[in-house]
Amino acid sequence: MQTRTTPAGRTGRPRSAAADAAILAATRAALVELGWSRLTLGDVATRAGVAKTTLYRRWAGKNELVVDAVAELFDELRLPDRGSLAADIEGAVLQFAAILSRPEAKSGLMAVVAESTRDAALRERIRASIVDRQKRLVLEGRARAQARGELPPENDPEEAARTVDLIFDVVAGAVVHRTLVSAEPADEEWVRGFTRLLLRGLVDASAQEAQKALEA
């Protein structure tokens, strides 16, 4: 999220930072009420109390505007140390799920991702302002787990990068799919099951389930 205030060493009237905030908030409100397809820039401008031309002076179009509006939702994403890899994963996933449960995130994020398949610049914008911040959590969690001895240190840095990418796609993809496609909440129970599967794998997790059932 780049600051939009006028860069130093420039003459002329500075851009209103308040207008930016109002526009992005109005965009999220419009996403909630109308969804992606019915959202119009004219409507957003009216909601924000801003002229339509001001919108076009700052953003190239609907896609870029929505990316920035949704990106702000991910500002709160943190990774508090919960003591174990499993707890860290559960915490991060629950935070991600909480953001994704908001209607403005659901309708906005997926729509721009869909558009980004035909627009490399848009894809890069999404990566920089949203995706990379999520991926950083994976890196942080991995480092902590290695420090705790829960995961072995990486030998091949290239292989390690591939693994991080893989885990990221699995975690983020699973939460998104659960929330948007299956349209069911990624609540604590689900997250526990997911974390167990991620850590121990399908075979071991199933065996554990069978074991529990036998004991009962």
Place this chain on the structure above:
Amino acid sequence: MQTRTTPAGRTGRPRSAAADAAILAATRAALVELGWSRLTLGDVATRAGVAKTTLYRRWAGKNELVVDAVAELFDELRLPDRGSLAADIEGAVLQFAAILSRPEAKSGLMAVVAESTRDAALRERIRASIVDRQKRLVLEGRARAQARGELPPENDPEEAARTVDLIFDVVAGAVVHRTLVSAEPADEEWVRGFTRLLLRGLVDASAQEAQKALEA
């Protein structure tokens, strides 16, 4: 995919099945060339050699049309028995990835999913024509693995259903995220790594990696 020919016991001129096929094909072609947002129903009608009004007589709007057009891409989805759970998973994931690698699937599918967050009927349509067919593969694969003894039989049917849903979200979500968000191909190498993670889990998979590195 429901047949759109006139149901038996009806009078009047029957709907042209050829027109349906032409319209859906034209929709996919338009998705490839224009993407979701720039796709217009008027353009699709022209491409299909059909009047615009005919389109509106059959589909309520852009969303429903694209769902049906994309759904046809999933007709080829099968699960040949490859002898082991790992091989079955790899085969199914590679098929799914091949479909998702098409531009018409990328831009179309995610867009309608985004729209479905605000439209329960559309979500149900997607579920019936696309999602359920994928989920059936998970059920089939699980049954085979149990028959082979690779997975324990399920005791609690409710728990089993939850597990199937979980695995489905993980598999489909990971492939979608890899293909659309990370914008990199889910090729054989990636699928192998993913399958290992899914089966053995993060801890075991990492230990194996470290082991391999030590041996080398």
Place this chain on the structure above:
DNA sequence: GCCATTACGCTACGGGTCGTAGCGTAAGCG
């Protein structure tokens, strides 16, 4: 204070898409 510069609000516009209505024609069934 005055000027250059940039941002803002407002209005107006051509162009495109939407979704529908109306009407004549085509293709089935009894």
Place this chain on the structure above:
DNA sequence: CGCTTACGCTACGACCCGTAGCGTAATGGC
């Protein structure tokens, strides 16, 4: 041959798009 339904075509008001033009507001430099 009639009845019924689908189709093609045209036309339409409504909406949204993205931009141009102009007067005004808010800065910094002199």
